[in-house]
Amino acid sequence: MKAARAAWRRLEPVHGMIYFVPEARRRYADLGLSGRAGYFTSRSAAFGRASAELVISTFYNFNPDVVRQAVDGAWDATTPQQVLDARYAAACEALRRAGIHELPTLHEVLALTRRAAEAACEHAQGRPLFAAHAALPWPEEPVLQLWHAQTLLREFRGDGHVACLLSEGVGGLEALVLHAATGEVDAEVHHEVGGGRNARRGGLGAAPVARGGRICVTQGGVGEKGQTVGAVLDVPAQEYAFRSGGPRRQVPSSGTRRCCRTRAAPSCWPTT
16 A cells, blocks of 8 residues: 555656646637636546536536536537647646656656556446546557556546545545545645635535544544544534644534534535
């Protein structure tokens, strides 16, 4: 597990940079896609003309209203193939700008990463985003082959995350709360993902995160599996941004609390 996580931390930026680099924003804008439309259409273009409902289902933890605002009408401006071409072109430009194509170990890393990605293709069942990307042809450019291989591994892992969350009854909003509670990512990021423009006015609302003695948000952060912990069942929206406290984010002291070992009711997405 340690080796897998170390490999993920080293290779994830090879793929993940595509969501932040200016090359991608420029190319999506040239297609008439701005803001979140570029993200949702570029990641779902492997499906074809993916509807907002398909994106909501497979991406899992995004506010449906945010997805609909970004996706509805986007395919009237462009086509999935044009978006895919723009995405790969942006990835190539960004990786070359970073000098990845000049690394002496590029071909060795590529061989290992592609081997792992091709092995994953033998286990595509129940992994829709991964399967859609796995059906795309391999690029010829070495840096793009590396990017495509890491994209496959990223979506393979992501689909696995969704399966685990579903099996534990953890909804999309709950997943964001748990992720923020680990301290791995700032809660402000999840305000945008989960609540969109209305997040600061109560968009994220209250999220039940009790997991029946499994994984819970607690006063000290995230409890380990099997512990009996005090779970936050009703945290006011304005206190959703967890306060810093040591190596992990702290859950606010106010809000309704109770110790329990029962599963919480599914959370509801905000609409206002």
